[in-house]
Amino acid sequence: MEKHQSLLVIFLILAGLIASIFLHIYRSSLITYGAEGMYNPTRKRYFFFLILASVAVILMSVTIPDSPYFMFADKQPSKVVFVAAKQFSFILSNQAIDPKKGGAGENIEIPVGELVEFRVSSLDVTHGFAIYDDKSNLVAQTQAMPGYINKLRWKFNTPGTYNILCLEFCGVAHAFMRASFTVK
């Protein structure tokens, strides 16, 4: 199962748990009609808060090192791809792109299993730069912002054609803004 789907399963389990607890609480207020103040779990409240706080701290310490800013930070990329987004296309090039001239870009081939660095910017408004595999799973992304270069490092272990979609609303043809590259 992909990570995306695992997150959905985790979410649905948690949502189901919350809904079950609320249903149980609601029912308890119907069954014991007439009873007063039978439940005051002040100690449990601290206990519960401590558990949640501990879970939050553990989750943070486990997940933060997996942030994209730290991935492959100590490695040297074997290939650099320059990306300039503009309404409503992507320019991909093996050479640096002149922001004043833009250009048509070129076909990009990325060697499988090698570390690649995408240097992503925009020539007009803010765009998204999202890489999708051939099963339409979102693999990696960064934003394409005018005046800034976001560096996204990734290693493609599966050969094939990867699509690039814009994931930041950029105007009327936002849904049609796309490009692709090959990994082999």
Next chain:
Amino acid sequence: MENKSLKRVTSIWIITILVLFVASILLGIIMRFNQGTKINLAPATFYAYMTTHGLTMVGIWVVAGMAAVHYLLTRYVKVPLSINIFAMLFTVIGVVLLWAATLVGHFHAAWTFLYPLPFYTAWEAWATPVFLLGIGVLGIGWFVWAVGMLVSILKNYSLSQAFAWQHFKKDNGIETPPFILIATVSLIGVIVCLLTAVLLLILYFAEYFSKGSFTNDPLLMKNLTYFFGHTIINEALYLGLATLYELLPEISGRPRFKTTWYVALAWNCTLVFVLTAFFHHLYMDFVQPEGFQMIGQIASYLASLPSATVTAFSVVILIYNNSIKWSLANILFFIGVMGWLIGGMGAVIDATISNNFILHNTLWVPAHFHTYNAMGNVLFSLAFFWWAANEFTNTHNDRRERFKTILLLVGGFGFVLMFYIGGALSIPRRYSVYPEEFTSAAMLATAGAWFACIYLLGIVLMLIDIVKKCTRVFSSSSV
């Protein structure tokens, strides 16, 4: 007389908000049917609707919270009615300007109007300044209202009392009601984010009038946009929670909530964390300093923890194994807390940087914010509306309105589930139509639209009951 006028003004707010809510839901349903290829809108029309939908929804639930807090605040302090009427006037003007910009001028830069998109006009040239002016007018109205209410609180409570700091001591003197504490925290948040909006608008207008000699920094503008946008919608939720703390025990026939040291601590912490959680909107901007990204995740986790834990436990203690006088009002509060917590789970998952890397700007985003809004905050405000409509007309109504509740539950959770599944399938958000490789996207959109129709039916049935009662407030014999 003052009370009668306040009831009338509050009734106007309630009716206006509900009518605008129905109109905005309809726009949302049209968008989902378009994504489901059941209808065929021009992309520019779709995005104009999307901009209108987002703006209107954010706006009405902010003013719903403000109107409810104003009404209930008069139980504790004297609040000038003039600020309420001033805000209403400015809200009407602001909404007219915004709707003119989007629906007449075809402005469609989304409610976030992310810099520099508003200057890349694919719409009438006048629509951009009118849109920005509309935001400014709304901001002025709400700012005056929020400051007015905060000043009213501070006339009766010192600042430390309003923050309930005396509850950290053993001998704490007078008690700060939870409602006052949460209203203070929320109003300060509203004021801070509206001041940020002012700065944002000044920078926009400076560039607009400079005719190219001055340009803004996109990263700074993005930080300002999300500080304003993220915070205002969260403060709307907290205003709704203030209402819950005040009314839920009362409607349920249970003792009032009390402020304890941990309630005080939780809401003081919430103020700090909610103002720094907005950084999570910029996780995918790798040029943002990494320290801010870490703060974003830590604050996102911590912003939800104290207020949610304290509120959830307070509600559990109030209801569990106790005899409760259930009516639609407290049922809505109860379901709203559940929806808020479930949406909060979705939000925390997305606010984890390593998850955001594959969820950012997919349908997971509308999934979680629709959950804690449509099934959380909206229900808090609807609970207030239902309670107020009965209160204003001295009507005793303890019906549970099971049919309406079921419509909201099935329609609301079904609607957001389609978004969550879409998010897990990496389907992008804000697409007028989906690329063909997302084979289930159109089907999910259509199913979502139908679920939204069910939710809408529940809302319309409530609207009919509430509006009927609220209009009675204007007849001379009532109130």
